[in-house]
Amino acid sequence: MILTVDHVTSYRYAQPVRGVVQSHRLTPSVFDGQTALDWSVSVSDGLKGGGFRDGAGDWVQGWSVPGPVSAITVTVRGTVRTQDLAGLLRGHREAIPREAYLDDTAPTRVDAALAELARSAGGASDPLDAAHRLSAAVARAIAYKPGATHAHTTAAEALALGEGVCQDHAHALIAVARHAALPARYVSGYLMSGGDGSAAEAAHAWAEIWVQGLGWIGFDPANACCPDDRYIRLGSGLDAQDAAPIRGTARGPGAEVLDVAVAVQAVQQ
Amino acid sequence: MRPNIGQRPIVPARKQTAGLPPGEARCLSAVRPRDGEPFLVISSFNEMYHNGTVRSPYARLEDWTKAMPAELRQMKQAEAEALFRRIGITFAVYGEGGDPDRLIPFDMFPRVFTGAEWARLERGIKQRARALNAFLVDVYGRGEIVRAGRIPAHLVYRNEAYEKAVAGFVPPKGVYSHIVGVDLVRTGPDDFFVLEDNCRTPSGVSYMLENREIMMRMFPGLFRENRIEPVDSYPQLLRRTLASVAPVKCDTEPTVVILTPGHFNSAYYEHSFLADLMGVELVEGQDLFVEGEFVWMRTTEGPRRVDVIYRRIDDAFIDPLCFRPDSLLGIPGLMDVYRSGGVSICSAPGAGVADDKAVYTYVPEMIRFYLGEEPILQNVPTWQCGKADDCAYVLENLGDLVVKEVHGSGGYGMLVGPRSTAEQIAGFAERIKADPGNYIAQPTLALSTVPTFVGEGVAPRHVDLRPYCLVGERIELVPGGLTRVALKDGSLVVNSSQGGGVKDTWVLAE
Known part of the structure; x- marks a missing residue:
């Protein structure tokens, strides 16, 4: 099957924050059951940090957004062939x-x-x-x-x-x-x-x-x-927090409003 | 109120704590010297007086002691105390509550090793440091020692200190533990035992340096009469060691910092002392931040890239994105920068899996496995209560053994069999039965003694030794270390938290 993913996570801060740092596990695993045909992760105004494959086989990618910033958007788009x-x-x-x-x-x-x-x-x-x-x-x-x-x-x-x-x-x-x-x-x-x-x-x-x-x-x-x-x-x-696709923190006081939209669809063949 | 510790110079300690070097209470001889017994006859090995003669390294100290009138000694002790107070060296006690101004005594009578004795210790300590680092690289890599059946998988991979976040990662130069504190005790002229290894952030080295400094100021004559190896190169060696493990992305002279949890930490004095002597910045988590592929330090001239972090913060707190999310001490995103080669962390996260008390038992095996050598320094025989046979033996012989928690430190949560009542032993037996894997047991050893100034003159007191081995591109060991002394008559416990003091430690040039 070929699946497309459209996954947008947005964070809005009540007051501008001095910066945001995130650690992503947002890249499809590499194994026989799936192949990413195209895949992109972007962070609005973000600086791509270090990336590496960790001991569990996951691709971990660091990101940072220099402040002051009031909102950021993490956009994941891609197509994966699955079996x-x-x-x-x-x-x-x-x-x-x-x-x-x-x-x-x-x-x-x-x-x-x-x-x-x-x-x-x-x-x-x-x-x-x-x-x-x-x-x-x-x-x-x-x-x-x-x-x-x-x-x-x-x-x-x-x-x-x-x-x-x-x-x-x-x-x-x-x-x-x-x-x-x-x-x-x-x-x-x-x-x-x-x-x-x-x-x-x-x-x-x-x-x-x-x-x-x-x-x-x-x-x-x-x-x-x-x-x-x-x-x-x-x-x-080990658990949901340990496996979270996005872990992050914002430097600054104030509340954060999170909004997530995910669409996964099969491509008609 | 200051506790009354005789006439000895004492040093105030701050609130909040980790004991003078966090470590084990040292349990020494089960044989307690009787009151009034002349100190030459007690059963422990006396490092100065042996078989009725003065051992060679102490030869000149006998005259020194004899020539010192009581008034002069008291004056010198007061002088030493004043110096320590002025310097402000402090260390507090973990988990004791009570008096925050608890004091740590300095004893002026030095502990002395011959060059030959030290040469052997040095070989043994460096051998151990090499094996421990080889073990760490292995267990976070292919785990050959586990596959070969030389150490049980669960002791490594189910260990609290095993960090799966660094599995598959080899730190620069293959070093996980850059400062290895090997705690040693002595039971005879040629008999040394390793009590434990400290692979994370062993503390106390500031005492090694300050004790020497103060002795040189107060007794310059002693340093003319005896050829004593200097220890003052330690800060520069430490700096060189840290710079030698700069990360792969660092292409300039590396910027080194010391990361401290802050001034509430009991070892804060040591953190600032070392930063000063090394000429590097002392920072807290809030002074650092991650941006792009690197870690940056806020300075008055704007952000400056940091390449090597000598951290004095536990793994659990260094990065809330990777470890404890509630940590306010760490730097969010640090581990991603670390794993992608943008910064080095010393000791490397995960190093603690090599210094846990259950893993300790296997260090001789590591030396054979990785180095193909026989251990130069022996382990204290250890029974692991997690093994049924060992546990049965321990429960039958509790009255003669010292039992410790696998993850415990500072002399808390332990049973000293020969010093315990029947009820205490019975109570402890229940704790062992409830969670056998959490306990190990060792025999009580007749720890060596060194003459020590006490109220009425000089008397032997039990000692241990913590040298600090530096591991980077090279392995270095300054000739000396921290000698801790149990100041109470007959006491087997040298922890500062339990009434221990410190001494200057000399190695004589050959």
Whole structure:
């Protein structure tokens, strides 16, 4: 499939700030399931900083905007050819050993209810089966409901609510997978959600679980599936914050208003 | 109120803290000298008096002590105290609360090594510094030592100090730890043990320099009579070391700065002292900013590019975009500049994975693996409670062992078996059982002693040693270090936070 992405993030500051610094993971991962045909990231009035491929295989790009500045816009546009690998992250080069993805962070910490959820999904014949069972259990336990949770909701809180969005599903799956001694991580990317513009979100997130013999495999409990050719992978981390496509800070007081518009569409062939 | 520490010169310390060099409480001999026992007979190795004679490096000091009347000594001590106060050298104590004006005593009786003793220590310390850096480059690269099964993967990759943000990165000249503080204890004429390595930002070197300065001012005669190797080249060697690891994008004479958390930090004095002696700027996070591909320092003449940052801030705080987002001490975007070759950070982020107490056990293995050599300096035998057999042994022998938290420092959160009550031991056993992987245990060692001025004259007190090894294009070690001394009679703990003091450390020219 060929997907186009049009992703615009704008920041407006109540008072002009002295400068903005950002760190981006906004470039499609390099692996057998996707190839960027063209891709550009621009920052209004921005100075491109250092860029490098990090240990997780992601392209990280620094940006800065000298102040004073009252608003900035980050524009991502591109076209990616994708292929359905049933979730397999084949041909991806990375330097971080899987053991580093066994330690929990605050949003993925297991509480009694998550431990019980992991236990209820037990009885698997092998690690791949175990990962599928955990993903299905998370999908059943947390209903998709935008607005029920916020950016800092933890996996335990989302499970207690029984509602959440893709970030909560991914955190919950990572929590129960690590609890079952399976290395797991958070993946951020895009999803072509179909013409109706419903349910799934175009700026999307899911989890990857490391399975002996197969390597990293994506699981998307929010859509009860494994990533296929509708998905574009950008980067990974221990949790949502660690894998954030844009991390940034503005020097100066005052509030910041954020506005995000994302469109992912399939090119008619 | 100042605590009363006899007649010794004492030094005020500031609020807020990290103990004089943050480190372990040193646990020494389980054998406590009895009251009134002449100091020549205690069981520990006395570095001055051995087998009834004065050891050669101390030969001239015996006359010096004998020739000094009590009144003169008291006068000199007062003089030393006044000098320290004037300089304002301060170090405070971590986690103690209480008196912010806590004082750190300086003992005028020097600790002395022969040139031959030092030559061996120097070889051993440099060997260790090379192996630790090879280990760091390896574990953030291919991890050959883990693949070879010589160290367990979880000890490295699940270590709190492992930074996946630097995986795959090789810092300039392949150096992660540019200042390695190797903490040593001695148990006999030829027996030295490494207690721990400090690969991040070992503190205390300002004491090494100030103690010497003050001794030279007060006792110039001693420095004429003894051929003592100088240590005052340290700041220039440090500067040269830092400049030698300039980043790939630096094509001019590198600009070096020291990054401090600020004047509330207990080691702030040391930060400003070193900046002064090196002739570099002392900056806080707010003085630096990232723009384009580089880090810049605000100056009165406009922004100036910074190439090498000697940081005295922990990894977690150096860049809120990469590590703790709530950090106000760091520089947003620093890690992106670092990883793309625009600036060097010393010590390199992630260096802490080499100096954790569980990894320490494997340093001899690192020396064999990377250097193909046998360790010149020995480790203290260490039991890892994370291993079932070791844990069982430790629980059975708690009364004879010292137990420490893997990530602990400063002598807190530890059990000194021979000095603990049955209840304390039982309570600690429960803590170990609850989280065995968090503890290691070591035997209590009979630490050496050096004569020390005490209220009634001179008496032996236990000591340790922290030399500071510099690693850049070259590996350098000035002949000396920081000797810490446990001032309380029989005390095994040399931490400043637990009643320790400091001494000048001499290496005699051959």
